[in-house]
Amino acid sequence: MDTKHDDPMLNPLMNRIQRGDQTACTDLYDLYAPGVYRLAYSVLLHRQDAEDVVQEVFVYVFRNLKLYDPNRGQFRTWLYTITISRCRNARRRKMLPTVALSDLLLLGLEPHGPESENPEAASLREDANRVLGQALKTLSTRLREAVALRYGQGLTYREMGEILNIPPKTAESRIRLAHEALRSAMQPHDMALLEEFLG
């Protein structure tokens, strides 16, 4: 069976997986795991939890790849739907408490960046990540999911709606609410820090 996928790289990969090529699984993982991890990390804001979610997602995907129907949506949408579901499960298991901004530094917000970065760039990235992490931490889970999908993964409102099982208009409203919340959460000092890093 040769099915057409939206992602041109995905088509040959799927064909190889269907033929039982084990290395194709590794290639699929290399292609999509960073996105899944970033999404999980943006929602859970915890490194170990995000890694657990990546494991759960890909074990499920490799076992149930035959369940994916390209006619019903993009592979990326299917993958992110599973990721969001696993993130919610993980969150439910841990029941992460809402904490004050001042306590955030004590929690597991561990920023990561490219290994090739020099120490100064890495330090700036850490600071920028910390600021954004703190700001994201002030959002509710639903708003954080919306921000992670919209700005972290660059999805449209329609795709967000499919993944979060909400109408596109609701997805748009969540982004608007997230903007409002983030604006008040990001302090001028932190904004300046971000500007410095990005500039």
Add this chain to the structure above:
Amino acid sequence: MDIKEQLLAYLEGNLTPAQRREVMRRLATSRQWQAELEAIQYSQSQLKREMPAFGCPTSKQLTALLPNILEKSKQPSRLREKVDWTQGGMLLCMIAVMLMMVPVLIKAQTAVLASTNLKNIPATTNTPVSVRASTLEVPRVVAAAHQSNPVAAVAYRIQADFQYCDLRTGLFLPLSAAHSDVWVVGLTPAPVPGSTLEPSREAAHETRQ
């Protein structure tokens, strides 16, 4: 749509031309709208630039996870492990036995209820039966019906079957003889076609004459 919603849609190009014109008109005239736009534009650009790099994993991090994922995905799922064919077969047998037991249990339950709670309900109910020729009243009724009497006759008998309770044994036993009655009941016959009066009134009219 409130200001923020409209401005976000404006920035993302999700407005109709008419809505867009309206937003631009407001931006040109209102200081509040301009300030809102600046704020949204700022946070949006920050998020757009920063979020894709937020929480980027190291290659080591993800590579370390892969062997475990591949190993786990090759193993049967936990549900399949737990229910192998022998356990599954046993489960099916248990379900089949339980299904077979259902009618038996229902019958047993009914019997228990009958023996404990339903003693006052007679085993048989009152049954209408045909009038037998041996009944003494029958010839008289039939004769009356044949004598072109305007009043038709109906004969019926009610046979009541009762039970009595034997206090010594505690059992409900049927009465050996059924009690029967025959009554003759007069009814107004149906009107004859062509008659001007109802038959009963016609008869009364004739009697008066």
